[in-house]
Amino acid sequence: xxxxxxxxxxxxxxxxxxxxxxxxxxxxxxxxxxxxxxxxxxxxxxxxxxxxxxxxxxxxxxxxxxxxxxxxxxxxxxxxxxxxxxxxxxxxxxxxxxxxxxxxxxxxxxxxxxxxxxxxxxxxxxxxxxxxxxxxxxxxxxxxxxxxxxxxxxxxxxxxxxxxxxxxxxxxxxxxxxxxxxxxxxxxxxxxxxxxxxxxxxxxxxxxxxxxxxxxxxxxxxxxxx
Numbered sequence: 001x002x003x004x005x006x007x008x009x010x011x012x013x014x015x016x017x018x019x020x021x022x023x024x025x026x027x028x029x030x031x032x033x034x035x036x037x038x039x040x041x042x043x044x045x046x047x048x049x050x051x052x053x054x055x056x057x058x059x060x061x062x063x064x065x066x067x068x069x070x071x072x073x074x075x076x077x078x079x080x081x082x083x084x085x086x087x088x089x090x091x092x093x094x095x096x097x098x099x100x101x102x103x104x105x106x107x108x109x110x111x112x113x114x115x116x117x118x119x120x121x122x123x124x125x126x127x128x129x130x131x132x133x134x135x136x137x138x139x140x141x142x143x144x145x146x147x148x149x150x151x152x153x154x155x156x157x158x159x160x161x162x163x164x165x166x167x168x169x170x171x172x173x174x175x176x177x178x179x180x181x182x183x184x185x186x187x188x189x190x191x192x193x194x195x196x197x198x199x200x201x202x203x204x205x206x207x208x209x210x211x212x213x214x215x216x217x218x219x220x221x222x223x224x225x226x
Contacts, residue, residue, distance in 0.1 A: 002033075061116060081106055091131065101147075
């Protein structure tokens with residue numbers, strides 16, 4: 001898989017995309033992540049990427065020309081399954097979407113900034129708009145990193161135990177069950193006996209019951225959406 005992230009702040013993406021699971025995927029050759037500096041597609045000496053909005057109002061807008069040039073350059077090099085724009089008013093990102101995107105080969109993620117991008121880019125070039133939640137951040141780099149991490153870890157071969165991803169929260173519209181490790185008794189705080197029993201079927205049943213209980217209690221909307 002290849003993910004090209006178009007950004008005004010490439011430095012902001014260096015740390016989250018160069019450690020842990022994402023780094024492992026890159027080192028194994030299972031994922032290629034390319035950071036594209038939008039300012040390289042400007043034509044003036046100040047490398048201007050924003051301007052005032054037509055009609056007035058507070059805030060600046062990402063200009064159409066640099067964004068268009070960046071996307072067109074990438075599109076001339078390969079075919080893309082999706083061209084994603086990170087925006088507060090996009091579709092809320094979730095595990096189901098991550099699962100779907102992990103099956104793609106080539107993705108572009110455009111990290112939004114300011115009051116957004118010239119709407120003509122959204123109308124003519126963007127194929128999917130994604131929000132990571134109902135809040136506003138200073139830019140789209142952190143959401144781009146979140147989306148990338150969630151996708152890349154699902155690529156076969158990235159995780160040491162591929163079954164691990166299948167038991168994560170949200171895979172079945174359920175939260176994950178509680179987990180415990182040694183020591184089984186810490187200061188009188190005891191691990192549930194069922195987990196020490198060795199009865200695999202009973203443990204699986206307990207875990208499923210716990211997932212249902214926790215989802216109903218902590219995320220009832222998620223459970224009712226099932």
